[in-house]
Amino acid sequence: MSEESAKRLAIIATHGTLDMAYPPFILSTAAVAMEMEAAIFFTFFGLEILKKGKIDKLKVSPVANPAMPMKIPNIIAMLPGMTPLATIMMNSWMRKAKVPKLSELLETALDMGVRLIGCQMTMDVMGVKKEDLIDGIEIGGAATFLEFASQNAITLSF
Amino acid sequence: MSDLKADLTLDNSGLSCPMPIxxxxxxxxxxxxxxxxxxxxxxxxxVSDIxxxxKKTGQELVGQETEGNKFVFYIRKVK
Structure with missing residues (x-):
């Protein structure tokens, strides 16, 4: 390992959707396996990921999502039932590829010491209480994240 | 390659990224x-990930082979 090599991975998660919740967990657990430290700052809609019982119920929207393998025009994708349908399909592709469920990746992340930081300001805006969020996480603000990210870190945002 | 004697075998068959690492x-x-x-x-x-x-952790990949659809890696712990 060279001396200049980054020692930390600092991720910002801003989306509470199935597709956007995966990369932070995959990358942060991989980082710890590579002997780096990792933290994820969950802010705005990303805070949804940390709510008790929510992580395996996140959805993916087919609206304005032209990369979905199932090609549906937006005018049809916006109809009731299309988001749950797209979510069922994506979950089945993930299962087929043996990708762990998000709750399993979350447990792995906590077990490996990935710091999961819920955004205090988002909690205030959305009326979320500490007891609404899962155990084992921290609550903090921009400075909490930046202090971690300011030391030899790769920073990514999802 | 397979004459390398392993002290421990770990089978990650069927697991996807990031579980093998x-x-x-x-x-x-x-x-x-x-x-x-x-x-x-x-x-x-x-193959690329190992x-x-x-490289990142400073361990040593001493051997690698493919058996059918399986990739086999021999990694020596050096630190």
């Missing part, structure tokens, strides 16, 4: 310096 890291943590881990994976991405993992 996470399980490799956990297995290596429990081993002694000088010992060799035989890690089996079916995820094609693990090379990156040893």
């Amino acid at each position: 996470i399980k490799t890291k956990k297995a290596m943590d429990g081993m002694k310096v000088g010992e060799i881990l035989k890690m089996i994976a079916t995820d094609p991405g693990s 090379q990156a993992w040893v």
